[in-house]
Amino acid sequence: MPITTPTPPPSADANRSELELRVERRVPAAESLTAASPSFIRRFRWRVVTIIGILVVGVAAATAVTSPSDGGTNTSTGEVTIRAVEAQQRDLVETTDLDGTLVFADVRLVTAGAEGMITATAVDGVALARGDVIYEVNASPVTVFFGDVPFYRSLSRGSEGDDVLLLEQNLAALGHHAIEDDDGEEVDTGFTVNGEFDRATANAVRRWQAAIGVEETGVVRPGDVVVVTGPAMVSSIDVEIGDRVQPGSPVASLNVNGTETTFHSAHAGEIELQVGSGEVSSGSVLYTVDERPIIAIVTTGAFDRELSERVEDGDDVRILEQLLVELGYDANGDLDVDEEFDDATTEALTDFEEDLQDTWDDVNVDGILSIDEFVIVEPGTRVDDVVVRDSTNVAAGSVLFTSSTKGNVRIVNTAISVADQEKLVEGAEVDVEFPDGSIATGVVAEIASSSTTDPTNPSARPTLAVEIALPEVPPSTAGLNELDVEVKIVDELAVAATVVPASALVATLDGGFAVEVVTGSASTQFIAVDPGMFADGFVEVTGIEPGTAVVVPS
Known part of the structure; x- marks a missing residue:
């Protein structure tokens, strides 16, 4: 308590x-x-x-x-x-009361990706957002991208894969997917967030390179960016300006605070988001483009072709049929969930389209699922922060909303004697008192399963290591690390x-x-x-x- x-x-x-x-x-x-x-x-x-x-x-x-x-x-x-x-x-x-040490929760070591001389660095304690510069090598900035795939190779036209997808997501999130006309309106460039490095991707890379002041090659090298999962803070800079570094040399440590992912429009036009905050459900209308509904299909499977009675059997057909059944469209019980797109599949899909047409006149009722009528959404995707408001004219690739999770800002490392171990359980709330007297509530995240004893103290009692997660800390400790704190476990309470x-x-x-x-x-x-x-x-x-x-x- x-x-x-x-x-x-x-x-x-x-x-x-x-x-x-x-x-x-x-x-x-x-x-x-x-x-x-x-x-x-x-x-x-x-x-x-x-x-x-x-x-x-x-x-x-x-x-x-x-x-x-x-x-x-x-x-x-x-x-x-x-x-x-x-x-x-x-x-x-x-x-x-237990003595504890406050440390950063998710510390990531940043290493140099290229040989050269350090010409600039961020400072300890500074917050880093997407696109911010963390250091420079030979006057070339190294910027922060968000994601979970490291850049392990050079990316250029013809490259495909998850690292290309991450590159495209960040380029679009930074606004380099489109250009602006004289009125400040976005002009579509053919850029898509699809994991394929094509001409439009190369042009977006050049626009990004121009913005950060480097040579506009249209090629991204592994040392050009640092990939972290979300917003971060510099916990330490391990180099000095003028130091020479080699690939792999330690440069900085970052404290990463959660994740931030972006969801992008697959269409250009007047977009109106149709979902509120919360998790996106399969079969829902995610957004409309020029008053035409775009359906969200939540899946991890491949779903990249038009589906009709003319297609070959496939897992995407099974996914569609399962979705239709879950939404209540089963062709009066005749629809079998298999990999075959048959008459029952057409009937169920047509019924679904007719219901959509009751709300949106521009729905094409033909029993065919066209590639431009749906978007694939990863399971667990949430709408947390809406970027595109109602009836906004955007280019393809524009960020519609972001999904984010907040990690623990800090953790407290402490230890409890084996004799007192019943006082703590994982998931329990405890208070952490800081040197200035302020108190924050933490949660016991982990208790070691085996004990240790201080070898330098013969009279020391065996203890269990304990990790306490702190979602927030007082502002006075925001930039401090390795801070002595006191963990308070309630033994008795009279209310x-x-x-x-x-x-x-x-x-x-x-x-x-x-x-x-x-x-x-x-x-x-x-x-x-x-x-x-x-x-x-x-x-x-x-x-x-x-x-x-x-x-x-x-």
Whole structure:
């Protein structure tokens, strides 16, 4: 359970409004009541504690104070000065504290892709977006692309593959897929995001090269870009300007914060996105182009031809038939999900097209799935940030929306003794306290299955390594690494407890406990209470209500 207070609490004697009263007081004889002894306090488990939600208020004035007695016997009378405070209602928390180290979560080592001299670098702590320059070799910038496929070869006309697809996605995301006319409108160039390096791709590469100030070759070399999955921050620069590097030489370390992927239009024209935020479902209308619906087909299979009764059997036919059945179009039960496009397939597809035509007049009802009527969407694709708004005229390849996942900004490495391992489980929330007193909530990501012991310390206890994920950290620590922090594990929690200073507790000779209460009749009275949890100089009690004025030692 996380601790919600952002700062350490005051002690029981701090920030407490008190009243000192000069009163005539009748108190019991010494044999009736005694102050709670240190041995009593020690009978309670003491651990490092934190107090939540401190609210300290003043006590109302009291005058002559009289203590209880048996028929007026065994008492004495005298003028005394007392101090009183109000019982409070708040949470008490006991924690086990572990020393930890805050580090970056997903650190990627950047190595040089080409031989040369370092002529510029980014600086530690700077955020890197797609297209940003991380360093320069021989005055040639090395920029950041997003994706999960490294550039392991030179790419030029005729190249095909996932690395080409990644190149095209980044070129389009940076706006190099199209050109602008005199009115600032996008002009389609024939560029498509399809993994094939054609003439339009080469021209887009040249536009990108012109933008970053390098020779416009239309060829992309492995050392021209650094590929990371998403937005990153420079955690360290490992070279100096003027250093010479070889391919593979360490240049920098980046802390990568999640992933960011883009979805691109396969069409040019007036685009209107038809889906809201969330995961894209197969068979839905993803967008319209010039008021014509484009269907999303969610699959990892090959789907690159027109489908009709004239095509050969294939897995794409089976995917289409399965989709139609899932959408409720099964040709009155006659559609078999197989690899054959038969009359039942045509009937089911025609029924689907007719329903689409009820909303969009330009739907062609012919029982044929044309290549320009659908787009392939990878499973799990989500609409997170919409780029193209309603009724926007765009070129083919334009980014319609992005999908992103946010990774853990930081992790905390710590260790827990084997004896205490039951206090932590993977997935549990814990609080992490920073040197400035701020607190962030983390999640236990991993607990080692085997223990280790410090070989330099013969008396050291065996411990288990623990990794705690932190989605966010306080702004004051944003650029810091290897920072000492404290992990707080809640051992015991008393929620909305009635508490008094521990010094107000009095032990009776019969083994019970009491507090001296200021009554409304200008006297005091000893009230029996049951003590509960102790924390930071306070004790939880039952038997009195919050707001009750209790006497504390002067």
